[in-house]
Amino acid sequence: MIENLKEAQNISFEESELIFVGRVTEIRNDGSYVLENIELFKGELKDSTIVNGILDNYCSNSPRKLYETWLVYxxxxxxxKISIxxxxLSRSFQFPYYYGSHLLPPPPPFGLNDPLDILELEYLTIEYKKRALEELKIEIQFLREMKNQIK
Known part of the structure; x- marks a missing residue:
């Protein structure tokens, strides 16, 4: 569980060999995938723009949709090859919550039937996602600063 995001970002930056934003260009039947580099923050790519990934254990995540954009540590x-x-802190822009994020919306209550309650839950979910996307935006700005410090 990540309790201090800034500290986790610093630790993840130091410990990760490769940090980049990539777009999913291929998802294979065996759980492997291909990401095209959009922006590299740390490390070197084995290929100029393509990163091959695998689903290698129970703690691995795998992209589920073509053309999803991911921040990957x-x-x-x-x-x-890599695994996510x-x-x-690796996460999809479409589901911008890291492990233990305080911005992950709570699960809906059981038996939610009132349309106004359902709409309120949808609104709350959108608000959580907007805050998580803003947090992701700030993190990318942080990664750009760290990249510039390395140069």
């Missing part, structure tokens, strides 16, 4: 395995950890 990772390292290469011995075969030059469920337990870190």
């Amino acid at each position: 990772t390292s290469y395995d011995v075969e030059g 950890s469920n337990c870190g």
Whole structure:
């Protein structure tokens, strides 16, 4: 569970071999996937723009939709592939919540039948997502600053 986002960002930046924003260009039947680099913050790509990923254990996450955009903190395995950890700061722009995020909307109450209550829940979910996207935007700005400090 991530309790201090700023501290987690600093630790993740130091510990990750590769940090980038990528777009999913291929999802394979075996759970592997291909990401096209959009912006590289740390590390070197084995290929100029393509990163091959695998679903390698129970703590791995795998993109589920083509053309999703992801912020990825990772390292290469011995075969030059990456995996996206469920337990870190990597996340999809479409579902912008990191592990333990305080912005993850609560589950709906059981037996929600009133249309106004359903609308209120939808509104609340959108508000949480907007705040999570703003947090993601600030994180990308932080990563750009860190990248510039390395140069």
